[in-house]
Amino acid sequence: MSEVQSRLTGEYHGERKPLFSLAFKTAILTALTVGIYRFWAKTRIRKYIWSSVAGQGDAFEYTGTGLEKFLGFLMAIVILAVYLGIIQMILFYFGLTLFTEPRTEAQMLAQMGAFYITFFAVLPLIFFAQYRARRYKLARSRWRGVRFGMEKGAWGYALRAIGHWLLTIVTLGLLLPRQTFYLEKYMTDRTWYGDGKFEQQGKWTALYPAMKHLAIGLAIMVVGSILGGVAGSGGIIVITALVGYIWFMVGLVSYRVKSFIYLTDTKVLDGAVTFDATPQTSTIVSTVLVGGLVVGLIVGLVFAVVGGVASAMMGPLMFGHPAAQVIGGLVIAAIYLLVLAMAGALSLVWITQPVIAHVVTEMKVHGAEHLNTIKQRAHDSGADAEGFADALDVGGAI
Amino acid sequence: MGPVTGSFFDGQHAGRHRVEVTLDEAAGELIVTGPSLPEALHWPCARLRALEDLARGYSLTLTLHAETEDEAPRDPARLTINEPAMVARIRELCPDLHKRDLHRGTWRKIWTRGAMAVGAVVLMLFVILPRMADTLATIIPVEREIAFGKSVIAQMERALGAADLGDLRCRGEAGQAALDRMVARLSEGQDLQYDLEVRVFDDGMVNAFAAPGGQIVIMRGLLEDASGPDAVAAVLAHEIGHVEARDATRIALRAAGSAGLLSMVLGDFTGGTIAVVLGERIMQASYTREAEAAADVFALDMLNAAGVDSSGMAEFFDYIGELQGEFQIPEYLSTHPASEARAERARDNAEGQEGTTPVLGEAAWQALKGICG
Numbered sequence: 001m002s003e004v005q006s007r008l009t010g011e012y013h014g015e016r017k018p019l020f021s022l023a024f025k026t027a028i029l030t031a032l033t034v035g036i037y038r039f040w041a042k043t044r045i046r047k048y049i050w051s052s053v054a055g056q057g058d059a060f061e062y063t064g065t066g067l068e069k070f071l072g073f074l075m076a077i078v079i080l081a082v083y084l085g086i087i088q089m090i091l092f093y094f095g096l097t098l099f100t101e102p103r104t105e106a107q108m109l110a111q112m113g114a115f116y117i118t119f120f121a122v123l124p125l126i127f128f129a130q131y132r133a134r135r136y137k138l139a140r141s142r143w144r145g146v147r148f149g150m151e152k153g154a155w156g157y158a159l160r161a162i163g164h165w166l167l168t169i170v171t172l173g174l175l176l177p178r179q180t181f182y183l184e185k186y187m188t189d190r191t192w193y194g195d196g197k198f199e200q201q202g203k204w205t206a207l208y209p210a211m212k213h214l215a216i217g218l219a220i221m222v223v224g225s226i227l228g229g230v231a232g233s234g235g236i237i238v239i240t241a242l243v244g245y246i247w248f249m250v251g252l253v254s255y256r257v258k259s260f261i262y263l264t265d266t267k268v269l270d271g272a273v274t275f276d277a278t279p280q281t282s283t284i285v286s287t288v289l290v291g292g293l294v295v296g297l298i299v300g301l302v303f304a305v306v307g308g309v310a311s312a313m314m315g316p317l318m319f320g321h322p323a324a325q326v327i328g329g330l331v332i333a334a335i336y337l338l339v340l341a342m343a344g345a346l347s348l349v350w351i352t353q354p355v356i357a358h359v360v361t362e363m364k365v366h367g368a369e370h371l372n373t374i375k376q377r378a379h380d381s382g383a384d385a386e387g388f389a390d391a392l393d394v395g396g397a398i
Numbered sequence: 399m400g401p402v403t404g405s406f407f408d409g410q411h412a413g414r415h416r417v418e419v420t421l422d423e424a425a426g427e428l429i430v431t432g433p434s435l436p437e438a439l440h441w442p443c444a445r446l447r448a449l450e451d452l453a454r455g456y457s458l459t460l461t462l463h464a465e466t467e468d469e470a471p472r473d474p475a476r477l478t479i480n481e482p483a484m485v486a487r488i489r490e491l492c493p494d495l496h497k498r499d500l501h502r503g504t505w506r507k508i509w510t511r512g513a514m515a516v517g518a519v520v521l522m523l524f525v526i527l528p529r530m531a532d533t534l535a536t537i538i539p540v541e542r543e544i545a546f547g548k549s550v551i552a553q554m555e556r557a558l559g560a561a562d563l564g565d566l567r568c569r570g571e572a573g574q575a576a577l578d579r580m581v582a583r584l585s586e587g588q589d590l591q592y593d594l595e596v597r598v599f600d601d602g603m604v605n606a607f608a609a610p611g612g613q614i615v616i617m618r619g620l621l622e623d624a625s626g627p628d629a630v631a632a633v634l635a636h637e638i639g640h641v642e643a644r645d646a647t648r649i650a651l652r653a654a655g656s657a658g659l660l661s662m663v664l665g666d667f668t669g670g671t672i673a674v675v676l677g678e679r680i681m682q683a684s685y686t687r688e689a690e691a692a693a694d695v696f697a698l699d700m701l702n703a704a705g706v707d708s709s710g711m712a713e714f715f716d717y718i719g720e721l722q723g724e725f726q727i728p729e730y731l732s733t734h735p736a737s738e739a740r741a742e743r744a745r746d747n748a749e750g751q752e753g754t755t756p757v758l759g760e761a762a763w764q765a766l767k768g769i770c771g
Contacts, residue, residue: 013453022451035664044451052453058405058414061449061459061476065469067504074511078518080662085522085655086530092654093534096647097542140469144414145407145476194412374412376474379467391662 010363012356013059014052016349022048023348027341039073039390040066049353050141053360055368064140064385072387080125080391087121122392127158129388134187139380143193149377151190160186173214177207177259184263194374196270202262210258217248253288254281264363272370278362284355291350299343310335399423402481406430406439409474419479421487428460428488430477443492447472450496458485463499471499519663523656528685531651535644540592543647544611550646551609558601568598568618573769576762577616580627583757584635584704592641596634600770604721606633608640610647618770623717627758627766628710632697632744635706639696645689652685690734698747707754708747715741 026041043066050062135150142148164179181204188200224240257279264277310331388394400420407414417432428446430439441462449459457480462473479485489495552563560566568574574597581596592612602619609615614637616630624630640646660677701708719737734740758766 015453018453018455047449047451048453051449051451056414058407058478059453059459063469063472067500067508068469071507071511074515077515077663081515081518081522081659082526084662085527085659088657089527089530089534089651089655092651093538096538096546144412145409145474146412372411372413376410379469382469393661 006367006369008055008365008368010360010365011054011057012052012360013054014049014353014357016353019045019048019353020345020349023345024341027344028337031337031341036070037066039069042066043069045348049356052353053356055143055365058144061142061145062140063142064136064382068382068385069387069390072383072385073390074387076384076387076391080388083125084121091121124158124162125388126392126394127161128154129386129392129394130161131157131187132383133386133389133394135380136382136384136386138191139382144371145376146194146374147377147379149192149380150187151192153186153190157183157186176255177211178204180204180259181207181263188263188267192377193269194377196273196371196374199268199271200263200266201268202266206262207259210255210262211251213251213254214248215251217244217246217251220244220247250281250285253285257281257284260359270370270374273365273367276364276366277359278364279359280362283358287354287358288351291347291354294350295343295346298346299339302342303339306335306339399487400484401431402479402484404430404477404479404481406432406435406478407476409476417477419477419484421484421491423491426491428477441477444494446488446492446495447497447499448489448495449476456480456482456485458488460488463494463497465501471501519659523659527652527655531648531655534651535648538647540611543644544613546647546650547609547611547613550650551613551615554607554609554615555599558599566599566601568600568770570765570769570771572762572765573598573767576758576766577769579762580631580634580757580766584631584638584700584706587703588700590638590642594638594641598769604718606637608637608646610644610650612641614638614641621767621769624710625713625717626710627756627763628707629714630710630766631704631706631757632701632708632711632714635697635700636693638700639693640689642696643689643692645686645693649685649689653682687735694735694740694743698744702747702751704757705751705754706757707751708744711744712741712748715744 023041023045026037026044030037030041043062043064046062046064050060053060131154135152135154138148138150161183164175164183167175168179181200181202185200188198191198220240221244224244225237228234228237228240258281261277261279264275267275269275401418404417404419405414406417413434415432415434417430417435420429420431422429426443428439428441428443430441441460445463447461447463449461452459457478460477460479461475463471464473465471466473468474479488555563555566558566577596577598581594585594594612594614596614596616598616598618598621601617602622603617604619604623606614606616606620614634616633616637620633621630624633664677697711698708701711715737719741722737
């Protein structure tokens with residue numbers, strides 16, 4: 001058939017300009033249609049990004065449609081409206097029956113907090129939606145014409161996710177690697193490329209080194225507050241808390257990157273294809289920082305110029321005739337929407353896309369000649385096509 | 399024209415076929431041949447479809463329109479061509495390259511699902527949740543309602559800037575006595591379900607509110623701006639109406655049930671927050687306007703029973719109407735019915751009243767106005 005080499009390196013072909021205009025245009029359309037176009041917007045942006053990722057020149061393809069997302073969303077709305085409305089009200093009612101007269105500030109806050117138990121009504125659904133969303137994305141991804149796919153199992157995932165989260169919280173984060181590993185394993189072991197099955201190997205304890213910078217960040221905060229307490233110096237406490245916090249935040253990124261590397265390197269496809277990921281935490285952090293700076297600068301500049309010109313022109317109008325006031329209000333709303341849409345599109349091309357490009361180009365596939373033997377898999381209806389994820393705001397734009 | 403080289407994926411295997419592509423313009427079809435293909439493929443121009451929104455704009459990936467069970471009616475095979483002249487010629491020649499095809503029955507699906515979703519949301523917001531709130535509001539134990547009400551008042555105090563709970567309450571003894579007398583006069587002979595606890599907060603707002611469980615708060619600003627004790631009595635009767643109807647509890651329950659429903663429907667898109675806030679405001683307003691109208695009716699009955707002139711009420715609503723001035727909020731956005739109509743109703747009622755007496759004497763009225771010291 002063809003000349004597939006045994007080693008394959010990820011390529012990323014996306015560019016800033018076309019993605020920016022696509023994201024900007026679709027964001028405006030979304031605002032103009034009171035949000036209905038968002039399903040098509042998301043689809044088109046995914047098509048662009050998927051087609052940017054390639055191996056040996058062959059691009060990925062995203063075959064999802066905006067229409068199926070819209071239909072899935074309508075279905076999710078029916079279920080969620082009924083379920084959430086009733087559950088939320090009943091939980092609120094029981095929250096009310098727990099009330100006593102608040103005597104202190106703390107009691108008052110605690111009682112107001114009790115109302116947030118409605119959150120727990122949504123929690124299982126959020127995990128459910130996360131799994132379903134990943135299944136849908138895989139079912140709509142193809143490479144060389146062959147579908148990816150994921151088996152059903154969203155409720156099993158939701159149950160396990162709740163259990164693992166509880167364990168992680170009870171152990172103050174000590175069992176985070178266990179959670180990360182087993183949840184990823186649950187999903188990977190149900191993932192397919194054509195008729196080839198993925199398998200997550202490795203062991204969860206191997207993720208502990210990935211937590212190094214989280215531990216250092218915590219240690220700085222703890223030691224700093226002890227030293228500061230002993231020396232009676234508030235300055236030490238503040239400075240170490242700040243340094244420790246920043247270290248911890250970078251540590252979070254580092255944990256995600258390092259656990260991603262380990263979990264990718266220990267994945268096997270169809271017993272023959274392996275992966276080698278080498279993304280750098282430093283590259284990702286600096287990409288996010290530089291990108292954030294660029295986006296902030298551009299948005300600030302545009303807002304200042306456009307807003308200045310508009311207020312100079314519209315200012316006199318605002319004190320005039322009521323009709324003029326309405327027009328002025330509309331112009332301001334339009335400017336606000338344009339700037340928001342621009343900010344979203346800019347952060348897509350300056351932050352999200354470069355990070356994806358880095359991760360993809362730092363990916364190697366070994367045993368790629370085996371991919372030639374992979375056969376097509378059956379079409380997956382995609383269930384709710386992310387309808388639940390959209391309604392519950394799970395996951396970002398792509 | 400052609401042949402040019404291309405990559406072909408048959409949609410059955412992940413192997414890549416190196417192929418030669420020829421465009422037969424007379425027959426209007428693409429002919430695809432290759433050593434690894436069992437036979438030459440003929441793709442008619444009319445069925446050719448291009449993939450859209452691709453990153454490498456110079457390249458063209460083609461597929462065929464076909465009634466498959468896939469998410470879109472497309473053949474699973476793909477053909478990618480990079481040769482610019484060929485790409486340009488195909489784009490020129492094939493008219494339906496960018497046609498969007500739908501599966502049969504798609505429109506019916508959109509209509510049924512759309513109707514179901516709209517129906518479910520409307521049914522929940524305007525039938526099921528209000529009924530449920532009404533039922534739950536009547537079965538909640540009174541002492542729980544009182545505790546909830548205290549908590550609401552505590553929150554209100556915090557929002558108005560009190561450092562400690564109870565700081566805002568005005569404690570003038572003579573004033574409180576006058577207020578209690580007003581309450582006693584209004585509630586005399588009435589079969590009220592709640593023990594009323596009426597207090598004044600030291601704040602300039604012209605407002606009063608009823609918290610769950612019979613707790614009523616009047617703002618100092620309202621006492622200062624009221625035309626006389628009868629106006630205050632009218633406001634008080636209105637708030638007692640809310641208390642008796644358990645409006646605060648019901649509205650809190652409804653709000654809890656419908657919380658997030660709108661943001662769920664509208665989703666998280668650019669500018670979506672404005673739409674959600676506006677929508678919630680409209681919904682909330684339609685809930686409360688009904689309750690306000692009912693409380694007005696209750697208040698007029700109460701004033702009539704107590705022999706208090708409802709002209710005070712009319713004067714008060716006239717004043718509120720003036721405060722709102724030209725910046726009238728449209729009624730569908732406002733939580734209260736239009737002030738003129740409310741004043742009108744109070745005036746009509748006053749014409750039919752006989753033998754009314756002021757609710758407080760001049761001295762007691764002055765004491766009430768000075769309750770905050």
